[in-house]
Amino acid sequence: MAxxxxxxxxxxxxxxxxxxxxxxxxxxxxxxxxxxxxxVAPRPSRVFEVIVQRWDxxxxxxxxxxxxxxxxxxLAIGFGLLxxxxxxxxxxxxxGLYPLLIAFNAIPKVAIVPILMIWLGIGALxxxxxxxxxxxxxxVVNVATGLATIEPEMRDLMRSLGASNYEILxxxxxxxxxxxxxxxxxxxxxxxxxxxxxxxxVGGNRGxxxxxxxxxxxxxxxxxxxxxFAIAIMGVAVYAACALVERRMTRWAxxxxxxx
Amino acid sequence: xxxxxFASGASSPLVELNQVSxxxxxxxxxxxxxxxxxxxxxxxxxxxxxxxxxxGKSTLMKLVTGLIPPTSGEVKxxxxxxxxPIKGVGMAFQNATLLPWRSTRDNIxxxxxxxxxxxxxxxxxxxxxxxxxxxxxxxxxxxxFGDKYPWQLSGGMQQRxxxxxxxxxxxxxxxxxxxxxxxxxxxxxxLWGIMQALWLERRFTAVLVTHDLREAVYLADTVYVMSRRxxxxxxxRKVELPxxxxxxxxxxxxxxxxxxxxxxxxxxxHG
Numbered sequence: 107m108a109x110x111x112x113x114x115x116x117x118x119x120x121x122x123x124x125x126x127x128x129x130x131x132x133x134x135x136x137x138x139x140x141x142x143x144x145x146v147a148p149r150p151s152r153v154f155e156v157i158v159q160r161w162d163x164x165x166x167x168x169x170x171x172x173x174x175x176x177x178x179x180x181l182a183i184g185f186g187l188l189x190x191x192x193x194x195x196x197x198x199x200x201x202g203l204y205p206l207l208i209a210f211n212a213i214p215k216v217a218i219v220p221i222l223m224i225w226l227g228i229g230a231l232x233x234x235x236x237x238x239x240x241x242x243x244x245x246v247v248n249v250a251t252g253l254a255t256i257e258p259e260m261r262d263l264m265r266s267l268g269a270s271n272y273e274i275l276x277x278x279x280x281x282x283x284x285x286x287x288x289x290x291x292x293x294x295x296x297x298x299x300x301x302x303x304x305x306x307x308v309g310g311n312r313g314x315x316x317x318x319x320x321x322x323x324x325x326x327x328x329x330x331x332x333x334x335f336a337i338a339i340m341g342v343a344v345y346a347a348c349a350l351v352e353r354r355m356t357r358w359a360x361x362x363x364x365x366x
Numbered sequence: 367x368x369x370x371x372f373a374s375g376a377s378s379p380l381v382e383l384n385q386v387s388x389x390x391x392x393x394x395x396x397x398x399x400x401x402x403x404x405x406x407x408x409x410x411x412x413x414x415x416x417x418x419x420x421x422g423k424s425t426l427m428k429l430v431t432g433l434i435p436p437t438s439g440e441v442k443x444x445x446x447x448x449x450x451p452i453k454g455v456g457m458a459f460q461n462a463t464l465l466p467w468r469s470t471r472d473n474i475x476x477x478x479x480x481x482x483x484x485x486x487x488x489x490x491x492x493x494x495x496x497x498x499x500x501x502x503x504x505x506x507x508x509x510x511f512g513d514k515y516p517w518q519l520s521g522g523m524q525q526r527x528x529x530x531x532x533x534x535x536x537x538x539x540x541x542x543x544x545x546x547x548x549x550x551x552x553x554x555x556x557l558w559g560i561m562q563a564l565w566l567e568r569r570f571t572a573v574l575v576t577h578d579l580r581e582a583v584y585l586a587d588t589v590y591v592m593s594r595r596x597x598x599x600x601x602x603r604k605v606e607l608p609x610x611x612x613x614x615x616x617x618x619x620x621x622x623x624x625x626x627x628x629x630x631x632x633x634x635x636h637g
Contacts, residue, residue, distance in 0.1 A: 259459040266431050266455045267480045267535070277479065281467050358467045358515060 148328040153335060156328040163317070168336050171302055171313040174230050175340075178237025179298040186242040186294070187287065190249025194283065195275055200250070211243045215301060219308040233305040233313060240301035241294040248290035252283030285359035288352035295344040303337055378445055380571050381407040381430055381539070386439035387596075388425055398596035399425045402439070405590065405599065407573065409538075412565055414574045414582035416628065417592030418635055423575040425597070427541050430573060431455050443539075452539075453481075456532035456570075460544040462524040464516035470527050471512035474499050477535040484535055502530045506560050522553035526560065533564065542574040546581065555613055558584050562610055579625050579632075584611055591628060594635045601631045 109117065130150040136142070137149040144152060157164060192199045215236055222232040256278055264274045306315025314333045321329035353360065383405040389396040400422040407413050415423050428434045429441055432448040441448040456477070464473045478484040478495055488495055503512050506526040516524055525545055532540055542561075546554040562585060565572060576582050582589045583605055591601035605624060607615060615621050 257461065257463050259461055260463045260465075262428070262433055263457050263459070263463065264480065265433060265451050266457050266541075267477050268451060268453060268482075269480045273480055277476065278465065281465070284467075356467070358517075 145325050145327050148331055152328050153331045156332045157335070160329065160332070164314075164332060164336055167312070167314045167317040167333075168340060170230075171233075171299075171306065171315065171337070172340055174233040174313065175237050175298045175302040175344075178234045178302060179241055179295055179344075181234070181238045182242035182245060182294055182298065183291065185238070186245025186290075187249055189242070190246040190283070190287075191253065191275070191280070193246065194250035194253025195271070195279065200254075207243065207246065215240045216304055216308060219305050222305070223309050228310050230312065233302040233310065233315075236305035237298040237301035240304075241298040244290040244293045244297065245287065248286040249283050252286030253279045256282060285352075285356045288348065288356055291348045291352070292345050295348050296341045299337060299341050299344070379406040380409040380411075380444060381405070381573075382442040382445075383429070384440050384442070386429060386436045386441055388422070388429060388434070389437045400429070401596040401598050403597070403599055407571060407588075410569045410571055412572045412574070412585055412587045413590065414576060414586035414588070415590045415592060416576060416579055416582045416632065417597060418594050418632060419577060420595050421592045422595060422597030423592060424543055426592075427457075427543055427573060427575055430539075431457070431541060454538040455541060456535065456537035456539070457541045458525075458528045458532040458543070458545040460547040462516070462521075462528040464524060464527055464531070466515065466517055469513050469515055470508065470519065471496075471499050471503065473516060474503065474512075474527060474530045474534050476531060481535045499530075499534060502534060503527075505564070506530060522549055522557065525549060525553075525557060529557075529561065529564070533568070533570070536568070536570075538570060540570045540572045542572065542576075544576055545574075546578075547576070554578075554581070559612070561585060566610060579628050580616055582628070583607075583621060583624050584616060589624075589628060591631050600635070601628070603628060 133147075134150050137147060148156075189203070193203060194200075218239065219232060219236055222235055226232050226235070253275075256274075260278055261274060264278060269277070302313065303315040306313035307319050310316050314336055318330045318333035321327075321333065383403050386400065386403045387398065388400040389398045391397055403426065405413075415426060417423055425434075429436055430443070430448075432441070432443075432451045435449065443452050464470070465476070468476070475488075475495065478488050484495070500509065500512060503509055506529065508523060508526055508530070511519060511523060511527075516527065519527065525548075528545060529542075532542075546557050549557065558581060565585075572585075574582065574585055586605055589601075589603045589605060590599050591603070592598065593600045603624065607618075607620060607624075611621075
């Protein structure tokens with residue numbers, strides 16, 4: 107069965123939705139067939155019911171999580187970019203900071219949330235900082251990699267023209283690091299959600315993490331799952347936004363796909 | 367002498383290497399890449415350096431341009447000892463290293479954004495420089511490709527752009543490190559012609575590193591043959607064939623004789 111190019115495109119666009127539908131239907135059927143009690147795993151239809159019933163509440167808590175996540179993410183971009191440039195451009199900064207960064211990244215972030223709470227109390231600030239702390243690492247590593255992999259010939263050529271290190275950085279290094287930066291943003295954005303929800307769940311009085319925690323304390327599984335769905339949807343939306351920006355900003359790095 | 371005779375040309379060459387050696391690494395692990403190289407390159411001369419791979423040909427280029435300091439001996443350009451990257455150099459490597467986010471024309475204009483006096487004039491005289499880049503592109507047959515991106519060009523076109531980028535700021539010295547090495551034979555021979563035409567028009571001093579002996583004899587006034595690592599200069603051969611040389615020249619007895627003579631000397635290194 108041969109498909110035209112247009113048909114193939116439509117099918118590819120429909121594939122994620124079809125997969126999602128199949129998964130949800132399988133889940134629904136499994137719950138009915140095995141007679142799973144709602145407190146263990148609510149049926150998807152029940153979760154949707156709750157989403158509709160508690161729409162206002164969910165949106166309010168989601169927005170709280172969304173903006174703390176975004177502030178943490180934006181901070182991570184700024185800080186990650188600067189640190190990545192410093193590490194990629196200077197071997198001294200690299201050897202000084204890189205081992206520390208790896209050590210820091212190995213610490214489970216759930217361990218630092220209580221410390222943040224002691225310092226900052228509860229509220230938005232611990233969530234912002236957790237989102238920031240968990241998401242800057244991939245940005246730093248990617249930007250530094252982009253800079254460190256400048257072709258030696260290009261560096262020689264720039265030096266032979268009398269270019270300063272700053273000129274090599276701005277004319278070659280930074281544009282070259284951009285695709286690496288945008289690739290890392292997609293990972294970092296989803297990590298930022300992990301960070302803020304983590305902080306809200308460990309202790310707090312706001313955000314979708316807090317909503318899920320209090321719902322599960324009331325044995326309200328359907329609401330807890332509704333919260334999970336909400337986080338997943340926000341994650342996908344932010345990922346898609348990052349991917350879109352990536353396409354716009356670094357079209358040249360996708361040259362293979364321009365042909366199609 | 368095939369090089370043009372300037373008033374002081376014969377007595378003070380443009381580039382001078384005296385007993386230059388270079389070792390990579392330190393102490394016991396040091397490897398000698400280049401040993402006791404002595405060269406005199408006159409203003410406007412086209413020099414080719416040939417030799418087996420890994421004999422320090424590229425090292426020689428980095429020494430002349432001041433990208434690396436010699437371990438011993440001295441490098442002089444315009445009578446001055448070289449201690450840091452010298453001015454007025456254009457470079458082209460085997461790998462074209464064009465920046466994929468810039469159009470071909472913007473790639474070629476990159477040196478103008480870095481080298482004085484162009485750097486400070488570029489903004490005000492953008493149109494004039496644009497024309498200059500366009501003319502240079504046209505002279506290598508890329509007049510219509512300025513707006514294309516490097517990855518939309520063929521390998522031969524990329525190398526032509528690469529040579530344009532090395533020449534746009536009108537350097538006194540052009541360094542070519544196997545610039546045609548990765549191309550197919552036909553494209554390579556076509557680029558020899560283009561390279562020669564550019565040189566006849568502008569008369570820059572050129573140093574070409576290659577392991578293609580025909581390429582060396584076609585383009586150069588003087589061919590330096592290097593030994594295996596550690597590289598030493600084992601033969602200097604003047605090529606006094608009339609210019610412009612053509613593909614036809616490459617089949618003439620004199621041309622073939624010179625190629626054979628060089629070939630034999632290099633064979634000894636492998637023997």
